[in-house]
Amino acid sequence: MPPPRPAFPRPAVCVLVVVACVGLVCVSANEDGGLCGLNGCQAIDLAKRYTDLTMAKMMHTIKPEALEEVFENMAKLEILAREVQDLQRDTKSLFQPVWPVNHGPQRWSMCAEGPCTCTLETRFVSCWRLQLLDHVPRKQQIPSDTRSLDLGMNRLRYLHKDSFQKLTELVELDLNDNALELLPNSIFYDLENLRHLKLHKNRLLYLPAEIFQDARSLRTIDLSHNILEGLPGEAFKKLFYLYLLNVESNAIESLQEDIFFDLESLEDLNLSKNKIKVLPQLVFIKLNRLKFLKASDNELMRLPYGLFDGLYNLRELDLHNNYIESIPTGVFRDLGNLTFLELTGNRITQIHYKDFLPLVNLRSLFLGQNLIQEINNKTFLGTPKLLKLYLFSNKIESIELAAFSGLNSLSWLLLNNNLLKKLPKAIFRRTPNLLRLQIDSNKFMSLPDGLLDELKRVEQVKLSMNPWHCDCFILYLTDWLHRNPNKIWDRQPKCRGPGDLGGKPVLQMTFNSVCDGQWASMTKIQGRV
Numbered sequence: 001m002p003p004p005r006p007a008f009p010r011p012a013v014c015v016l017v018v019v020a021c022v023g024l025v026c027v028s029a030n031e032d033g034g035l036c037g038l039n040g041c042q043a044i045d046l047a048k049r050y051t052d053l054t055m056a057k058m059m060h061t062i063k064p065e066a067l068e069e070v071f072e073n074m075a076k077l078e079i080l081a082r083e084v085q086d087l088q089r090d091t092k093s094l095f096q097p098v099w100p101v102n103h104g105p106q107r108w109s110m111c112a113e114g115p116c117t118c119t120l121e122t123r124f125v126s127c128w129r130l131q132l133l134d135h136v137p138r139k140q141q142i143p144s145d146t147r148s149l150d151l152g153m154n155r156l157r158y159l160h161k162d163s164f165q166k167l168t169e170l171v172e173l174d175l176n177d178n179a180l181e182l183l184p185n186s187i188f189y190d191l192e193n194l195r196h197l198k199l200h201k202n203r204l205l206y207l208p209a210e211i212f213q214d215a216r217s218l219r220t221i222d223l224s225h226n227i228l229e230g231l232p233g234e235a236f237k238k239l240f241y242l243y244l245l246n247v248e249s250n251a252i253e254s255l256q257e258d259i260f261f262d263l264e265s266l267e268d269l270n271l272s273k274n275k276i277k278v279l280p281q282l283v284f285i286k287l288n289r290l291k292f293l294k295a296s297d298n299e300l301m302r303l304p305y306g307l308f309d310g311l312y313n314l315r316e317l318d319l320h321n322n323y324i325e326s327i328p329t330g331v332f333r334d335l336g337n338l339t340f341l342e343l344t345g346n347r348i349t350q351i352h353y354k355d356f357l358p359l360v361n362l363r364s365l366f367l368g369q370n371l372i373q374e375i376n377n378k379t380f381l382g383t384p385k386l387l388k389l390y391l392f393s394n395k396i397e398s399i400e401l402a403a404f405s406g407l408n409s410l411s412w413l414l415l416n417n418n419l420l421k422k423l424p425k426a427i428f429r430r431t432p433n434l435l436r437l438q439i440d441s442n443k444f445m446s447l448p449d450g451l452l453d454e455l456k457r458v459e460q461v462k463l464s465m466n467p468w469h470c471d472c473f474i475l476y477l478t479d480w481l482h483r484n485p486n487k488i489w490d491r492q493p494k495c496r497g498p499g500d501l502g503g504k505p506v507l508q509m510t511f512n513s514v515c516d517g518q519w520a521s522m523t524k525i526q527g528r529v
Helices: 011-021 040-058 064-094 107-111 472-483 517-523
Strands: 117-119 124-126 148-150 172-174 196-198 220-222 244-246 268-270 292-294 316-318 340-342 364-366 388-390 412-414 436-438 460-462 495-497
Touching: none
Parallel strands: 124 148, 148 172, 172 196, 196 220, 220 244, 244 268, 268 292, 292 316, 316 340, 340 364, 364 388, 388 412, 412 436, 436 460
Antiparallel strands: 117 124
């Protein structure tokens, strides 16, 4: 006969206690009525703490096959806890005061009698930074024709569902920098003319599915800096006029493929600083007017083929600080108007000329802090208008002679913090308009004669933090430094060696100090300094 399972307080038992307690007085669990007086949330907290404590004690004796049931019940308790917390927030919002909306002829003068500032000329009511705690001011009257209402930088936690009822002319509503945890489903009912809504810097955990269904004139929504774990699929339905949506700095993990399908006027979308792992292939397919797309600081590992199809008007695309490993051929095929592409801080190992071939209007390309090892010929041939190319902090060991072919307009080239030991002598012949060059923090010991002379217009060159070997081969660089003293940016390059020359500026090297006379005569080297 198998031994009995060790006694373990199942969360399911606690659930029954909690259900009996939500919003009511608990039934006594023992003779002295120890649980009486607890509300639902307190009961759940007690149940969780007791369960956790007992679980810790029993972990060493409980059988492995029983653990699955234990953890399953724990998960159910967590779900119930959240549901009770949501119910508590819903209940508290129902008990919040609703300020009166004044339709009378003296509405603006009566508005001025409250703590908020009222401006008739612009029909603006400002309750900004009044240290409002939990609710709106009870004694404040709001004119019915208010166009702009500012409740920003207070400490509001809850709002009644009728807080803005009858404000049919309201155009701007600012609720930023409060402590809002929940928005009642019908809070924007009646706001048929609302165009600009600011909800950033609150504590919103989720949005009701149809929160904006009655505010279909919205042009901008800022939901950044909350704790949203997701976006309901119906949230942005029929918002045909919305042109800016910001959900930066939340905890969103995934997006439904059709979530933006109705946003046909959207021009600016910010998804940065979330936890998005995958972008559905067609998630942007309807955003034909989109100009700015930011999805940096997420957990993206790949870009599905076709992800950016139809984004003919996109100007700026920011994907930095993700885990992207490669650029699928053709993924940028419809981005002919793109001017700014940010891919810094990913895990890209290779780039090919086909990757950027469609980007004929690109001005800035950021590829720093990746794992790129080489730059092949004609890699950037499809970007003739490129002005800034950032390749710093990769693992680049080689660059082919024609790697920068077609970059006649390039003005900034950053190759610093790589593993380069040499460059082809005529590599900069293809970048005649270069103004700034960084090749510092590589492994250069010398430069081929004439390399920097190709840069007729260069204004700043950074050469420091290389292991410059000060022998005869360093004399070209020394000569160039003497001829261009004002072009060295940051610090003068210094010798790594040999011997006593280590630590001395390359600028101070002379023919006699770095060239052995016999070796020099054999190779017919003439002193240049």
